[in-house]
Amino acid sequence: MANQLDVVLLTNTSQVDVQPLLKQLEEHRIVQLELENLNGKELSNALQDTQSDTVLLIDASRYDISLKKSALDLLRMVSQTELDWSMIYSDYEIVADGDVQETHLLDHHDGRLRDDTDYGFVWLLHREKLSNILPMDEDNQRSLLYELRLRLSEAGRLVHIANRYSGALYTVTKLADTQNVFAYLLADKELQLERERVLSRHLERIGAYLEPGTHYESVPYYNKEYPLTASVIIPVNNRPKFIGMAIESIFRQSVKEVEVIVVVNGGENDPTVAAVQAYLPGGEKYDPEKPPVTLLVHDINNIGFCLNSGLEVAKGKFYVQLDSDDQLMPDAVEKIVKVYADDPKIGMVIGSYEVWELKSSGELVRMDSIPVVTHAEWTEENGRNNLLRINGAGAPRSFYVDVARDLGLLDMNTSPYARNYGEDYHFVLRMSEHHRIGRVWDPVYKVVRHSGGTDHSIDQQTVDRNNNAKDWMRMEALERRKKINGVG
Numbered sequence: 262m263a264n265q266l267d268v269v270l271l272t273n274t275s276q277v278d279v280q281p282l283l284k285q286l287e288e289h290r291i292v293q294l295e296l297e298n299l300n301g302k303e304l305s306n307a308l309q310d311t312q313s314d315t316v317l318l319i320d321a322s323r324y325d326i327s328l329k330k331s332a333l334d335l336l337r338m339v340s341q342t343e344l345d346w347s348m349i350y351s352d353y354e355i356v357a358d359g360d361v362q363e364t365h366l367l368d369h370h371d372g373r374l375r376d377d378t379d380y381g382f383v384w385l386l387h388r389e390k391l392s393n394i395l396p397m398d399e400d401n402q403r404s405l406l407y408e409l410r411l412r413l414s415e416a417g418r419l420v421h422i423a424n425r426y427s428g429a430l431y432t433v434t435k436l437a438d439t440q441n442v443f444a445y446l447l448a449d450k451e452l453q454l455e456r457e458r459v460l461s462r463h464l465e466r467i468g469a470y471l472e473p474g475t476h477y478e479s480v481p482y483y484n485k486e487y488p489l490t491a492s493v494i495i496p497v498n499n500r501p502k503f504i505g506m507a508i509e510s511i512f513r514q515s516v517k518e519v520e521v522i523v524v525v526n527g528g529e530n531d532p533t534v535a536a537v538q539a540y541l542p543g544g545e546k547y548d549p550e551k552p553p554v555t556l557l558v559h560d561i562n563n564i565g566f567c568l569n570s571g572l573e574v575a576k577g578k579f580y581v582q583l584d585s586d587d588q589l590m591p592d593a594v595e596k597i598v599k600v601y602a603d604d605p606k607i608g609m610v611i612g613s614y615e616v617w618e619l620k621s622s623g624e625l626v627r628m629d630s631i632p633v634v635t636h637a638e639w640t641e642e643n644g645r646n647n648l649l650r651i652n653g654a655g656a657p658r659s660f661y662v663d664v665a666r667d668l669g670l671l672d673m674n675t676s677p678y679a680r681n682y683g684e685d686y687h688f689v690l691r692m693s694e695h696h697r698i699g700r701v702w703d704p705v706y707k708v709v710r711h712s713g714g715t716d717h718s719i720d721q722q723t724v725d726r727n728n729n730a731k732d733w734m735r736m737e738a739l740e741r742r743k744k745i746n747g748v749g
Contacts, residue, residue, distance in 0.1 A: 265289055266333070267311035269304075271296040273322040282321055285328050289317070296322040296405070301397035304405050308391055315340055316386040320406060325434040326382055332430040336385045339422060347390035347417030348410070350380045352424035354432045363429060367725060369419035372736025374463075374649045375728070376407045376456045380419075383431050390416040404456045411463040453638060460650045461643060468748030469739045473642040476745055477697050482578070482663045483605035490518040491594050492577030492662060496567035497585035498527045501536040503709075508540055510588035510707075512551045515595045520577060521554040524567035528560035533585075565673035565684040572670060575662045582657040582685075586709050589657070593705035597659045600699035608664050608696025609689065611639055611655035614706035625709065633704045645693035649735050652728075654689040657706040668692065676737075678729035686731055690738045694745060 266289040272279050273296060283291065292307050308316060317333075319326055332351075339349055350369075355362045366379055394412040401408055413419060422430065464470035493511050497504055504523065511521050523537045539546040540554040557570050572580060581597060583589055593612065600610045613635040616628045636655035638647045648654065665671070668691055672684040679687075692698070743749050 265313065266315065266317055267313045268292070268317045268319065269294065269307055269311070271299070271318070271320045271322050273297055277321055277323065277325060279321050279326075282319070282326055282328070286317075296320070299402065299405060300399055301401045301405060301408065302399040304409070305396035308386070309395055311388060311391075314388050316388055316391065318384045318386055320382045323435070324382070327432045327434075328383070329430055329432070332383075335422065335430060339420065340385060340387075343418070343420050345417050346420045347387045347413040349385040349420045349422065351383065351422035351430040352428065353381050353383070354429040356432055356434045361432075363424060363426065364433075364721075365424060365725075366421060367729065367732075368421045368423075369414065370732070370736055371414065371467075371739055372732040372734070373414075374411075374460060374735050375652065375732070376404065376460070376650055378728070378732075380406075380410060382433060386413070387417060398459070398462070401455055401459060403452050404459050407456060408459045408463075411459065415463070415466055450637070456650060457638065457643060457647045461646055464646055464649070464742075467739070467743075468746050469742040471645055471694070471742055471745065476694065477606045478695050479605045480608050480661055480664060480696060482661050483601075485578070485663075487576065487578035489520050489577040490516055490598060491579045491581045491659070492520050492522055492571065492575035493581045493583050493589070493594075494522045494524065494568055494571035494575065495583050495585050496524045496526060496564050496571075497533050498525070498562055499531055499533060500585045501532040503586040504533050504536050505539075505546070506588060507583055507585055508537070508554060510590075511583070512548075513591045514552070514589065515592050516598065517552065518577075519552045519581075519594055520575070521552055522557065522571040522575060523554065524557045524559065524571050526559045526562045526564075526567050529558055531558075534558060562681065563673055564681045565671040568684070569670040569673065572662055572665055577662060579659050580662050580665065581659045583706075584708075586711065588707040588709065590705050590707065593657065596701045596703060596705055597657075600701060601661075603699065604697060606697045607699040609658065609660040609692045610699040610701060611636060611689075612657045612659070612701040612705040613703060614656050614708050615704045616708045616710060619709055619711040621712075628710070634708075635702055639698060639700055641697075644698055645690075648690060648693065649738060652686070652731055654686045656708065658685060658689065660688075660692060664692070664696070668695070676730060677733045678726055680726060680730070682727045683730040683734060687734045690734060691741075694738075694741060 268286050268289050268291045270291055270293045272293055294307060336349060352365050355364055366381060394416050397408055495507055508521055525531050525533045537556045538544050541547060581594060597610045601607055613633055615633055616631045618626050618628050639655055672679055672687045
């Protein structure tokens, strides 16, 4: 950049050597701050004390950052040509073990509310827009960049400089990350609460916050009698060796007025069909004293369609979730149903689960490294708001079958980017806007991890597609909630 620029450099000198980066920036005014000991007031003061029209913020607290020689010129040119922007961010390169990997970030929109969304490590900030959003929350220490990014999104456009190839603006030297869908479960409670507070205040400022206890409707089916208490619907594709264990976990339920609806979506030749037929009348595992098993077969792999097909024929008052490779604990239905009895405004119940691992030997072992997953973010006061920040909607899920029909059932891959992903999340968002979400805090479900499961580490392309799907659902939820609040 031709003009001298103010640079706010966030560091952790005990871990990262920033001297090479300081050498690159020696022509500019640099304020160096230790991120680990920083709070919102101190960062606000540093940003307010800047003088240049744009401010370069670099997070070098965890990894070595090296700017490309033309990076500042490109940022300057973009800043002069884009309209109503508050922040500019860009794709970057990762160097890990000598290999260079290009990291392509997602374009911003209002639904990008997750606290782990990657916006990179180098941001150009609009000085005038900054003055409209500061100061930040003095109480926040570990969510400063999350809060800053949300506040900037309220003030103007977040502009993404994308890279096709060899177009990254800077290089990050770090270990390559693996994607683990259970990683968020290990975040400590204090950090979760801080980020929940950051999001809630953002939602309040944009008119999308749902106040505790408001807008809940009573369920019209609360006192209605049904032939069965619960319908457990299992969508499945090519899992013949697991489906029997799932079905038998339903047979063991302490509540006997239940049914099993298995929806195979691999067509008649799917080997799961034969495995389920063994539990039908005439099959070798059929027992008339056990809950009835219904088999539906489709030749289209669409999870929302499978679940909705099961809901169409369900005789139970409540739906209860069960994936084909997981298991219900014997008291699952009993504990879930008790929660509904507490309040006619409860339209859905979310339980808690343990994570188990199926070894190659066939042994099923509890994974003690992962505590019981309670989804404690589902507080009575703020769960439906906090859901916009995280990807997990909790399990197992249960809801009134007729309420699902009233709400229009589950998404069938019609939402943008949805590919058999997020149909449950989309439904929970909608349900929480009309009815209370009840909770079971005891573990009533076993999530079974195995080599063929979808909860193992997955590639970045799949992660981005999945995040795009849920972020779009979040954006739609924001608009619905603003209307509920009479905003806009």
